Amino acid sequence: MSYQLPGLSALTKPGLLPGFRVSKDQLTTIVPIAVAAALSTYLLTRYFSGQSSPKSKVNPSINKDSPKVVHSFDIEDIGNKAVYCRCWRSKKFPYCDGAHAKHNEETGDNVGPLIIKKRND
Ligand code: FES
Known part of the structure; x- marks a missing residue:
């Protein structure tokens, strides 16, 4: 006795x-x-790639052995201007190295750095 799925014949x-x-x-x-x-x-x-999933990870590679990545700075130590990465792709993390531009170009994303600067009075 043989059985074949409909249409497979x-x-x-x-x-x-x-x-x-x-x-x-x-x-x-x-x-x-x-x-x-x-x-x-x-x-x-x-x-399986974890991309475009609502639960996908933001951090692809920075301090992955740590349960939480935290950086802390004293406001007095920042100086006149500091540029911090928000895309998690910078090789100088937590500082921005411009890697967000490539990330945005490849993914259509629109992330950019956090810039903190002293006001010029
Ligand atoms: S490199 Fe990440 S925001 Fe610029």
Whole structure:
């Protein structure tokens, strides 16, 4: 006794590969399978890469062995101007090194630094 899923018999009909002639019956089987495979691959890739997930991580690489990354500065030590990274891509973190520009270009994001400066009175 053999059982075949409805529509899969179309895949065994002659003419599927030689000359790439595909009948309408075969197409109605192939297209949904291809769409399901492509969609599954896309969703699994997004899920496992952690990208575009509402729970994705902000920090990709800085002090990952620490449970929390915290920096503290005395206001007197800042000087006239300090530029702090908010994109978590700077090689000089917590200071901005301009890496946000590449991140924004690659992702369509719009992050930029926090600039603290003394007012010129
Ligand atoms: S490098 Fe991160 S905000 Fe500039």
